[in-house]
Amino acid sequence: MNDINDTIAAISTPVGLAGIGIVRLTGSKAASIADGIFRSRNGAGPSASPSHQMIYGQVIDPADGRAVDEALVTVMRAPNTYTREDVVEISCHGGMVAVRSILELVIKRGARLADPGEFTKRAFLNGRLNLDQAEAVLDVITAKTAESMRIAGEQLQGGLTRKLAEIRIGLIETSAFVEAYLDFPEDEIEHVAKEDIQGRLTGIIAEIRRLSETFHEARFFRDGLSVAIVGRPNVGKSSLLNALLQKDRAIVTALPGTTRDLIEDYLNINGLPVRITDTAGIRNSEEVIEQEGIRRSLQAIGHADYIIALFDGSEPLRQEDLDLLTVISGKHAAAIINKADLPQKITLDPVIAGGMPHLHLSAVTGKGVDELKQHIFASHLGAWKEERDGVVVTNIRHKLALDRAEGSLEKAAALLSRGEPLELFSIESRDALDRIGEITGAITTDDILDAIFSSFCIGK
Ligand SMILES: Nc1nc2c(ncn2[C@@H]2O[C@H](COP(=O)(O)OP(=O)(O)OP(=O)(O)O)[C@@H](O)[C@H]2O)c(=O)[nH]1
Numbered sequence: 001m002n003d004i005n006d007t008i009a010a011i012s013t014p015v016g017l018a019g020i021g022i023v024r025l026t027g028s029k030a031a032s033i034a035d036g037i038f039r040s041r042n043g044a045g046p047s048a049s050p051s052h053q054m055i056y057g058q059v060i061d062p063a064d065g066r067a068v069d070e071a072l073v074t075v076m077r078a079p080n081t082y083t084r085e086d087v088v089e090i091s092c093h094g095g096m097v098a099v100r101s102i103l104e105l106v107i108k109r110g111a112r113l114a115d116p117g118e119f120t121k122r123a124f125l126n127g128r129l130n131l132d133q134a135e136a137v138l139d140v141i142t143a144k145t146a147e148s149m150r151i152a153g154e155q156l157q158g159g160l161t162r163k164l165a166e167i168r169i170g171l172i173e174t175s176a177f178v179e180a181y182l183d184f185p186e187d188e189i190e191h192v193a194k195e196d197i198q199g200r201l202t203g204i205i206a207e208i209r210r211l212s213e214t215f216h217e218a219r220f221f222r223d224g225l226s227v228a229i230v231g232r233p234n235v236g237k238s239s240l241l242n243a244l245l246q247k248d249r250a251i252v253t254a255l256p257g258t259t260r261d262l263i264e265d266y267l268n269i270n271g272l273p274v275r276i277t278d279t280a281g282i283r284n285s286e287e288v289i290e291q292e293g294i295r296r297s298l299q300a301i302g303h304a305d306y307i308i309a310l311f312d313g314s315e316p317l318r319q320e321d322l323d324l325l326t327v328i329s330g331k332h333a334a335a336i337i338n339k340a341d342l343p344q345k346i347t348l349d350p351v352i353a354g355g356m357p358h359l360h361l362s363a364v365t366g367k368g369v370d371e372l373k374q375h376i377f378a379s380h381l382g383a384w385k386e387e388r389d390g391v392v393v394t395n396i397r398h399k400l401a402l403d404r405a406e407g408s409l410e411k412a413a414a415l416l417s418r419g420e421p422l423e424l425f426s427i428e429s430r431d432a433l434d435r436i437g438e439i440t441g442a443i444t445t446d447d448i449l450d451a452i453f454s455s456f457c458i459g460k
């Protein structure tokens with residue numbers, strides 16, 4: 001376990017061709033470490049710099065006095081910083097060399113290389129962010145559409161924290177009411193008191209459930225919706241991928257068995273990030289490479305949230321098409337009939353018999369492709385418009401904690417209506433409070449924190 005009192009450092013920008021790169025330090029020695037490697041134009045070291053002001057100068061290798069790069073250094077003193085500790089940011093040239101050299105220098109001067117997410121972990125441990133806000137930082141960084149970013153941004157700004165605080169206050173008030181009643185257990189007020197508690201509880205349960213249910217749709221904005229295009233060879237899967245992406249992403253030829261591997265890309269449908277996968281055509285093949293491709297296609301069917309089963313409308317259904325219908329039966333899928341620009345020879349009965357929605361389109365002319373996009377969106381986010389103004393839950397950890405809180409309160413309500421002693425009610429309501437505390441990080445363990453922050457990038 002790394003020491004939280006260490007001063008840590010990391011490259012906070014991607015290492016690669018870029019105008020500037022930033023090496024960031026946090027901890028009590030941040031400014032003094034920077035003093036040892038930086039010479040400002042006016043001679044004053046970073047530790048003498050006013051807080052939150054940039055100073056211009058050169059990064060120097062103290063071993064030989066050599067100038068490493070020209071840089072702007074900002075010292076930000078605790079507590080008005082991301083981590084609530086002293087933070088130093090060294091902005092130098094981007095690319096592979098400058099940032100790495102500077103990182104090496106600060107590490108030689110006593111900084112430790114930061115773990116993934118360690119800056120944000122400190123922001124949480126030092127009370128600047130709640131745990132749900134800290135998690136939202138990662139969601140902001142990984143957001144693939146403006147809508148995903150908006151949702152993550154609201155969570156980062158404390159939208160979920162405030163909603164949970166409301167629920168928490170409601171629960172505490174109800175518990176206080178119960179405690180008060182326990183002190184004056186007179187028979188004639190019992191009936192009124194119990195009804196009131198019951199009413200409050202029902203309201204809180206409904207509120208928690210509403211929040212938890214937003215997860216079913218909202219999660220796709222965080223994790224993306226994964227869609228696989230599958231079908232026998234030559235039906236136009238790669239052509240459809242290209243038409244959806246509006247770019248020449250996959251090789252298309254008239255030869256069956258063109259695509260051998262999974263081809264993935266992202267598509268933005270009304271702000272929903274959709275990871276779309278083109279697959280190898282499924283058929284009986286003796287060829288080893290193709291067999292492996294087909295194995296991966298079947299795997300993709302297993303992993304996708306939604307399956308586009310593609311058929312060639314210009315030909316009658318073949319045995320391979322019927323086999324595909326069997327493979328995907330019971331899965332969340334749509335039958336898409338391609339090549340609508342050609343005379344149609346397909347018989348749709350076996351497709352329709354499965355109860356799957358079906359659409360006609362042409363990957364070559366593009367007719368029907370927008371309708372398919374809207375269909376994909378609506379198939380998973382049918383109710384999204386009504387939801388979008390309220391607080392939503394996108395993280396499975398939060399959803400599970402809400403469900404457990406709801407479960408405890410359901411138990412509390414049942415105890416109450418069975419006329420069990422109110423003391424038992426208090427145990428359940430306290431448990432619900434703990435579950436909500438797990439979301440915000442009021443209650444947490446090292447394991448939970450490690451699991452959350454290890455998925456961050458280094459430098460955040
Ligand atoms: N007329 C017409 N031809 C199409 C359409 N979509 C695809 N094709 C043609 O069908 C042939 C096969 O297209 P691909 O996109 O490579 O088919 P695929 O399903 O990816 O095939 P495999 O990778 O072999 O499994 C190509 O000659 C395409 O030009 C369409 O909508 N209309």
Ligand SMILES: [Mg+2]
Nearest residue numbers: 237238258259
């Ligand atoms: Mg293909």
